[in-house]
Amino acid sequence: MKIGEVGLLTNDVKKLADFYKLLLGVDNGSNDNIHQTIISEETMLTIYNDGTHKNNTNQNMCLAFTVDDVDAEYNRLLGLGVEIIEKPKLRPWGAKNMSFYDPDKNIIYFRTLLKNE
Template sequence: MKLGEVCIETNDVIKLADFYRGILNISSECRDAVHQFIIADGVSLTVYNNGFIKNNLNQNISLAFTVEDVDREYERLLELGIHIIDAPRLQPWGAKNMHFCDPDGNHIYFRSLVK
């Protein structure tokens, strides 16, 4: 068994999908207000509105993306105007992480695995 999809439910699919395309440096012309694939290779990342209002009290999940160089990504996200909660720093488990949130308050980590 393998994980097939992570779906982020939101009140504003276009806004959140645009945010994720920006931080992940992915381009797409999709403007669907109900469902958008952001990453479709391997494990999919989708943004979806099922018609119910979300409270955006997102406290129990975070997304972590492994990147080649977390310091370079830190600089790129600052240029995009992303508020960084924790700047890149080496963690006890050997990864170098930075932490920020998406517009709905979901916690996101970019990490590089130190060689």
């Protein structure tokens, strides 16, 4: 069994999808207000409105993306005005992580896995 999809439920599909398209450098060619697939390879990332109101207090989940250079991404996100939770920091398990919020206050981690020297 594999995870087939991670879906983010939201009140504003276009706003959240536009954020993730900019964040991930993706152009899905969609302006749909109900459902957008942002990543379609491997595990899908979709933004969806199921017709119910969301309270945007998502406190029990996060998304993590592995990036080549977390410091460069940090500077790019600062330039985009993204709300940073924690600056890049070396972790005991061999990764350098940073965290930030998306427009719905979901927590996102960017991490660079450091090579053992």
